Amino acid sequence: MTIREMETRDLDAVVEVHRRAFPGFFLTRMGRPFLRAYYQAALDYAPGIALVSEDGSDRTLRGFVVGFREPQGFYALFSARRRRLLPAILVAVLRDPGLAGGILRNMRRVSDQAAHPVDAAELASIGVDGQGRGVGGELLEAFCRRAADAGLRQVVLTTDAEGNDGVRAFYERRGFVLDGVEVRGERRLCRYVRALG
Ligand SMILES: CC(C)(COP(=O)(O)OP(=O)(O)OC[C@H]1O[C@@H](n2cnc3c(N)ncnc32)[C@H](O)[C@@H]1OP(=O)(O)O)[C@@H](O)C(=O)NCCC(=O)NCCS
Numbered sequence: 001m002t003i004r005e006m007e008t009r010d011l012d013a014v015v016e017v018h019r020r021a022f023p024g025f026f027l028t029r030m031g032r033p034f035l036r037a038y039y040q041a042a043l044d045y046a047p048g049i050a051l052v053s054e055d056g057s058d059r060t061l062r063g064f065v066v067g068f069r070e071p072q073g074f075y076a077l078f079s080a081r082r083r084r085l086l087p088a089i090l091v092a093v094l095r096d097p098g099l100a101g102g103i104l105r106n107m108r109r110v111s112d113q114a115a116h117p118v119d120a121a122e123l124a125s126i127g128v129d130g131q132g133r134g135v136g137g138e139l140l141e142a143f144c145r146r147a148a149d150a151g152l153r154q155v156v157l158t159t160d161a162e163g164n165d166g167v168r169a170f171y172e173r174r175g176f177v178l179d180g181v182e183v184r185g186e187r188r189l190c191r192y193v194r195a196l197g
Pocket of ligand 1: 021022126127128129130131132133134135136137138158159160165166167169170173
């Protein structure tokens with residue numbers, strides 16, 4: 001397994017791994033073009049950290065992790081591209097009207113990000129194909145090393161509070177400490193923090 005920087009040529013494979021890792025989640029339900037634009041923005045955002053894990057033998061992409069220093073800048077960049085994404089958003093909402101509430105909440109999130117600590121990296125998305133083989137753990141450690149090398153002092157993330165014990169234990173065994181609970185619509189999310197260094 002090799003971990004390296006994500007590149008534009010990886011985006012189609014990243015989208016497919018995301019769709020399999022997050023069935024029924026908001027970004028997946030928004031459809032492939034929206035999902036691709038999200039990961040493209042993560043690549044284009046200079047303070048972003050975007051890594052992939054690929055199989056050493058056949059170079060198949062096995063997993064990815066994406067996050068940001070100064071995450072409020074990322075959400076501003078992504079929301080500035082919303083006009084370009086309008087056709088994809090309209091198609092998604094016509095197909096799945098339940099998405100409308102989530103879209104409005106995500107638009108508001110841009111302003112909510114202002115209180116984010118300046119010395120933190122937000123881990124926004126991590127997913128693998130074939131769980132339980134150590135790929136996610138390696139990606140998580142690589143992400144934390146990159147953040148520490150960039151001079152940051154903590155990594156923060158949110159993950160579902162309910163029905164998500166395996167993923168929460170994955171983070172807790174790797175040094176993440178519960179720092180509070182956020183409510184987004186009908187979802188309750190645990191906020192975790194890991195101190196670096
Ligand atoms: C979470 C995820 C990235 C972990 O990657 P992974 O390659 O499976 O992780 P590893 O093999 O390094 O470690 C697996 C560990 O997590 C636990 N685990 C992870 N996800 C789990 C799940 N859904 N159910 C039960 N246990 C899970 C395993 O029991 C194992 O325990 P360990 O800490 O004693 O080793 C991966 O399971 C995944 O893609 N999940 C779906 C997407 C997701 O939920 N991402 C996180 C959103 S915040």
